[in-house]
Each structure stands twice: as structure tokens, then as C-alpha cells.
Amino acid sequence: MPDSGADWLARSRDVLRRTALVPEAASIGRVEEVGDGIARISGLPDVKLNELLRFEGGRAGFAMTLDADAISAVLLDEGAAIEAGSRVTGTGAVVRVPVGEGLLGRVVDPLGRPLDRQDPVAAAEYRPIERPAPAIIDRDLVTEPVGTGLLVIDALFPLGRGQRELIIGDRATGKTAIAVDTMISQKHADLVCVYVAVGQRATAVERVLEAVRSAGAPERCIFVVGEASASPGLQWIAPFAGFTMAEYFRDRGGHALVVVDDLTKHAATHRELALLTHEPPGREAYPGDIFYLHARLLERAAKLSKALGGGSLTALPIAETDAGNLSAYIPTNLISITDGQIVLDSRLFAADQRPPVDVGLSVSRVGGKAQHPALRAVSGRVRLDYAQFLELETFTRFGGISDTRIKAQMARGERIRALLAQPRLAPLRLADEVALLAALADGALDGLPPEALPDLRARTARALDGVAADAVATLAAGGELDGAGRTALVDAIRSLAAEAAPGRPERPAPP
Numbered sequence: 001m002p003d004s005g006a007d008w009l010a011r012s013r014d015v016l017r018r019t020a021l022v023p024e025a026a027s028i029g030r031v032e033e034v035g036d037g038i039a040r041i042s043g044l045p046d047v048k049l050n051e052l053l054r055f056e057g058g059r060a061g062f063a064m065t066l067d068a069d070a071i072s073a074v075l076l077d078e079g080a081a082i083e084a085g086s087r088v089t090g091t092g093a094v095v096r097v098p099v100g101e102g103l104l105g106r107v108v109d110p111l112g113r114p115l116d117r118q119d120p121v122a123a124a125e126y127r128p129i130e131r132p133a134p135a136i137i138d139r140d141l142v143t144e145p146v147g148t149g150l151l152v153i154d155a156l157f158p159l160g161r162g163q164r165e166l167i168i169g170d171r172a173t174g175k176t177a178i179a180v181d182t183m184i185s186q187k188h189a190d191l192v193c194v195y196v197a198v199g200q201r202a203t204a205v206e207r208v209l210e211a212v213r214s215a216g217a218p219e220r221c222i223f224v225v226g227e228a229s230a231s232p233g234l235q236w237i238a239p240f241a242g243f244t245m246a247e248y249f250r251d252r253g254g255h256a257l258v259v260v261d262d263l264t265k266h267a268a269t270h271r272e273l274a275l276l277t278h279e280p281p282g283r284e285a286y287p288g289d290i291f292y293l294h295a296r297l298l299e300r301a302a303k304l305s306k307a308l309g310g311g312s313l314t315a316l317p318i319a320e321t322d323a324g325n326l327s328a329y330i331p332t333n334l335i336s337i338t339d340g341q342i343v344l345d346s347r348l349f350a351a352d353q354r355p356p357v358d359v360g361l362s363v364s365r366v367g368g369k370a371q372h373p374a375l376r377a378v379s380g381r382v383r384l385d386y387a388q389f390l391e392l393e394t395f396t397r398f399g400g401i402s403d404t405r406i407k408a409q410m411a412r413g414e415r416i417r418a419l420l421a422q423p424r425l426a427p428l429r430l431a432d433e434v435a436l437l438a439a440l441a442d443g444a445l446d447g448l449p450p451e452a453l454p455d456l457r458a459r460t461a462r463a464l465d466g467v468a469a470d471a472v473a474t475l476a477a478g479g480e481l482d483g484a485g486r487t488a489l490v491d492a493i494r495s496l497a498a499e500a501a502p503g504r505p506e507r508p509a510p511p
Helices: 005-018 151-156 175-184 202-215 232-250 263-276 290-298 329-337 346-350 373-378 382-396 404-420 430-441 450-458 460-467 469-476 483-500
Strands: 028-035 038-042 051-055 060-066 071-075 087-094 096-099 125-128 166-169 191-198 221-226 255-261 312-320 340-344
Touching: 071 232, 096 232, 125 232, 151 382, 151 404, 151 430, 166 175, 166 329, 175 191, 175 202, 175 255, 175 312, 175 340, 191 202, 191 232, 191 263, 202 221, 221 232, 232 255, 232 263, 232 290, 232 312, 263 290, 263 312, 263 329, 290 312, 290 329, 312 329, 340 346, 373 430, 382 404, 404 430, 404 450, 430 460, 430 469, 430 483, 450 460, 450 483, 460 469, 460 483, 469 483
Parallel strands: 166 312, 166 340, 191 221, 191 255, 255 312
Antiparallel strands: 028 038, 028 087, 038 071, 051 060, 051 087, 060 071, 096 125
16 A cells, blocks of 8 residues: 555655754775876875875775875776776775685685676675784794795705795796696695786796696695786785785684785886885986885794794795896895795706705795604705705816715715706605615615606605505694604615616506
8 A cells, every 4th residue: 555645744754853963074096097007186285194085986996195185096996987087085994805614715806806707795894905014923833834845946946934045047937837836835724825917927927837737736725917918006006915815814823824826016116106106216217115015025024923823924925137147136035025035046056956946045034943853864864965066066067076975975866866856846745856866875876877866756655655655644734753763764776776777677557
């Protein structure tokens, strides 16, 4: 039955009584000029630094510089629909991104918007992209290992949960490959991996996605993509957004790993935005705050104290050098900020030594404190022996070797080099690494030519599972390895070496 006129009048008067008829002020700015991802805005005198701004049509940006008469805002969306005269309003909030379990397995842009053609992300909450790093009193010692599955790193430059380890080298030397192998090796671990692409080509990002999907655990990874075709603003906020997403798991007592690929392109984007907003350039045209930019980002990686849950956030930033120049501005900044660096050498890469880690320039400032005791026990002299071999190899190119001791040292070094070489997407378990290094230390590999070691390494996991299953299970559970377990591992490798020794008939490959 339709309402009567009296009922409608009564309801209308009730609405009027409950409506606060007070003046309401709105601050509205105007776009004066726009281009290259930057908008110059007049008005909005109350806008704060890094405040989120809304443009006509729903597009967003944030205030990067505040001048006396104008605001320089970085656009987070394409600026084609923004033109001079467009209205702008402040939001009173900073840029926030979704966090939570709903991001696992997803490919998103730095604002958390899906790029994988799936439903919008189910966010547990929204957090600012800029968050303070944990205080010193809130941190704990870095003592738990992060296994990369790469023998050259786990044995010589071990990483710990809460560490910041820089991966640096020339273009196309396998920097991303090391980070991806580390993500894949967490397939059976409890680390959540966050891969952040900054300024990368779409094809490069697709290769990373395919590698993790084929060999890793993509359901426990988050991919934050600010590719080369994205707006400079999205590329700028990408590392900060990735850290915020990872901190959600760290703050709940979990463990997370963040790969930033790469900070060299992020620094170039920051320089571009800074010059467009008329900030004074400094060394190599970078603004003076570029060090603080990356320092406040990487300081967020930490191992929290037990009182705060004991969670950890490990960072693997990637940086690119030109002609191996580690003394350039951005590389020196990042080296001084991080807890060590894995340096990749283009000459080793050209010599088919993969991964091409320079053992003389690489270092982990946490080192053995975060290494599993069983691996630390068998890797003590490997780095020294390998470094001495590389020096001897340089000198012996000028003449023959007559000293028996030097010949033995060279032969051992060649086997170490062959053992440390490792193909992509083939990470080793902790038990495999311990067995191979223990066998090397005990001389079980002395009868094998170096070219036979890659095949032996590929067959190691199957052999250990067959005859040393107890030792493998002990190491997988994080337990200590006793003498009997070590002997079982070495005997398994010794049997493999005997089968592969020269002069033995070829054994058919297992089905």
C-alpha cells in the first residue's frame, strides 16, 4: 500500500532534524602543468609531505615536494586524463597497500591491484608503504640460516634470517638467477618470499614467474611488479610496498624474504623524479637524499626479539655495476648499508663458471654465526683453499709445475671449482651440501676428474635418500649430525665416486 502524504512529510522532517546544518570547508587544488609523471599543483596549503592526492577521474598521486607556491606530485596512474585545470583534493592519508594472506600466490602492482586477471586481493588490512624500522632494542641476533641451495653461497657466504645481503654485478651475469634459486630453495621451508620487480622488462618478469611456478612454491610467494612500462611513481613505491607486505608476516612471528630487482633502476627513477621536481642534484646528478632513501628501506629488514614474536625479514637487494665498478656512487651506498655482498664477475661468467661469484670481493658479515653447524664443520677451509688455488692458477700460467705439493693443491682447487659450479633451478638440500663438502674434505673425490663432478652432484640426492636417509632426515629437521651420520653421508658419495671413476663401465641411468 503506498505511503500517505502525512507519512512522507513526517519522515522528511525527521531527516532534517538529524542533519547537521553547519558550514563545511573543502580544500581544492588545481593542476597547473603535468608531464613525465609529475603534476605541478597550486592551492592545497594544508597538504603534507607524501600525502595521497586524488585527481579528477579517480587517479592518484602523492606529494613529493612542497614549495612555497606549489606542490610537485608524483602520479601513481597514467596521466593521460589529467590536464591543466583538473581538480585535486587531499586525502589526509599516506599511500597504503593491502597486506595479508590473500596476497600469497598473487601478482600485483605496487598498489596491490591484481595483474594476474584474478579477483581483487582479499586484504586483511591496509598499511602505509613507509613504516619505521625496528629499534635496536626490538631486534635479536641473526642466528638462523637462510638456505639458498647454492653451494658457493651456503658454504662460503652463508645468509641468516634478518640479514641484508646485496647481490651485485654487471648486466647479464646471473644476479636475478641467484635470487630466484634462493626463492625456489624455500619450497619446503617456512619463509614467505616477496619478489619486487622495479623497472624490469615484462619478459624478464615472466621468466621469474615461470621459474618459481615450475620449480618452487608460488602459493607462498608474492610478486610485486613495477615493470619498465609502469609509471615512475609506481616504480618508486614498489620496494616500499613489497617490504610492507612482507612485514605483515614478520610481525606475526613468521619469516619473510624480500628480493628487490633492482635498486639501481630504483635509484635512477628517484633521480628522474627528483630532477623533474627541481631538487638540487648532487654527486652523479643523484639528489642528496638517495642514501637515506635506500637506508630507511633496507633497515626494515631485521630479526625481531622473542618478546615481539621472533619473526624475521631478510632482504636480498640487487644492484647493477658498469664494467665491474664497485666504487660508483650507488654501489658504494648499498655496500655500506647492507650486511655483505655477493659480487658476480663477468669474466667468470664468460668462462662458464656459474654462478660467477667472486670469492675475493664477496663477503657475509654474519657468516658462520647463521650457518648450520654441520655445514660449518665441513666448509671451514674451502674458501681459503679456493682463494689460494685461484692465485696459484694465475702464476702457473707462465710455466710448468714441478712441486708435488703445488700440484696436489691445484688438483684440489680444480675439484672445488667444479663442485661450486651449479646449474640454474637446481638448488641443493642441506644434506647434499654437507655430504659433498665432507667427501671433498675426506678425499673421497680425489680419484675423479673435475668434469665428472657435475654428474655426481646431480645423482647425490637420490643416493643419500637410499643409503643415508636417517642423516638426511636429521639435517632436514634442523638437528645436529653425529659422527655416524657424517660417515654415512661420505660413504654414499664415495660409492658414487667409485661408480663414476675412470675405467669403470658406464652404468645405465636410473629410470
